[in-house]
Amino acid sequence: MRYVKWTFLTVIALIVVGFFHYTLPQHDVVRVVGTYQERQDLSDWTRIFWATPDDQSTGLINRDVQFIQAVKANGKEVVYRNEDTGWNWPPYFKFDTANLLARAQDMISTSDNPKWAVVTHYGWRNIYFSSFPNAISIKPVAGPDVTIIPWFNIFFFVFLAVILLMLRRMWLQFRERSIDPVLEDMGEAWDSVEDRAGAAATEARGVWGRFKAWLGTWRGKPRV
Incomplete structure (x- = not known):
C-alpha cells in the first residue's frame, strides 16, 4: 500500500x-x-x-x-x-x-x-x-x-503559498475544535466499554471458579 x-x-x-x-x-x-x-x-x-x-x-x-x-x-x-x-x-x-x-x-x-x-x-x-x-x-x-524576472510567477506562487498556509491553519483549528474532541470522547467511551467488558469477564471467571469449587466439594463426599 x-x-x-x-x-x-x-x-x-x-x-x-x-x-x-x-x-x-x-x-x-x-x-x-x-x-x-x-x-x-x-x-x-x-x-x-x-x-x-x-x-x-x-x-x-x-x-x-x-x-x-x-x-x-x-x-x-x-x-x-x-x-x-x-x-x-x-x-x-x-x-x-x-x-x-x-x-x-x-x-x-x-x-x-x-x-x-x-x-x-x-x-x-x-x-x-x-x-x-x-x-x-x-x-x-x-x-x-x-x-x-518572472514577477507574475513569483507573486503567484507566494500568493498560493499564503493561501495554502491559511487553509492548513484553518484545518488545524477546525480539527482541534471539532474533530479531536469527538475522537477523544469516542476513545473514552471505548475505554469505558473495554473496562466494563473486562470487569464482566473477571466476574464471569469468579462465578465459574466458585462453581468449580462447589463441584469439588462433592467429589470427596461418600455415597449413601
Missing part, C-alpha cells in the same frame, strides 16, 4: 506541475524571422492545445491560425501561434491578435542586423501533437543577454 500511496501522490504532483507549467506565462528572448497563416484541423483530441475565442464556435473542425517564427540566441528555432484567448481559459484576456501580428512583422530581422525581443507566451511546443505556445506579447529588448 505504501508504493500505491506514493505512486498516487507522484501522479497528482506531476499533473499539478504540468498544469502550472502549461498555463503560467513564460518568456523567451528571440529574433523574429517571419510570420504566416495556416489552416489547422481541429477535429481530434489535440484541439485542447488550441484556443477557443468567444467569437468562434467550438463546433468548428478547422480554421486559419496565425504563426510567428523566431530564433533564439542559441540558434534554436521556435514557432508561436497567435490566437485570441478571449474570456476563456487560461485567463489572459487576449483580444489583440492583429496588433500582435503587426508588432511581430515590424520586428522581423536578419542575423546580420538582429532585433531582439522578449516573447511572453503560455503552452508547449510539441512536434508530434502539432501544439504551439500561444504568444501573448512581444516587446523589444536591448540584446539576447537581457535578464527577464
Whole structure:
C-alpha cells in the first residue's frame, strides 16, 4: 500500500506541475524571422492545445491560425501561434491578435542586423501533437543577454503559498475544535466499554471458579 500511496501522490504532483507549467506565462528572448497563416484541423483530441475565442464556435473542425517564427540566441528555432484567448481559459484576456501580428512583422530581422525581443507566451511546443505556445506579447529588448524576472510567477506562487498556509491553519483549528474532541470522547467511551467488558469477564471467571469449587466439594463426599 505504501508504493500505491506514493505512486498516487507522484501522479497528482506531476499533473499539478504540468498544469502550472502549461498555463503560467513564460518568456523567451528571440529574433523574429517571419510570420504566416495556416489552416489547422481541429477535429481530434489535440484541439485542447488550441484556443477557443468567444467569437468562434467550438463546433468548428478547422480554421486559419496565425504563426510567428523566431530564433533564439542559441540558434534554436521556435514557432508561436497567435490566437485570441478571449474570456476563456487560461485567463489572459487576449483580444489583440492583429496588433500582435503587426508588432511581430515590424520586428522581423536578419542575423546580420538582429532585433531582439522578449516573447511572453503560455503552452508547449510539441512536434508530434502539432501544439504551439500561444504568444501573448512581444516587446523589444536591448540584446539576447537581457535578464527577464518572472514577477507574475513569483507573486503567484507566494500568493498560493499564503493561501495554502491559511487553509492548513484553518484545518488545524477546525480539527482541534471539532474533530479531536469527538475522537477523544469516542476513545473514552471505548475505554469505558473495554473496562466494563473486562470487569464482566473477571466476574464471569469468579462465578465459574466458585462453581468449580462447589463441584469439588462433592467429589470427596461418600455415597449413601
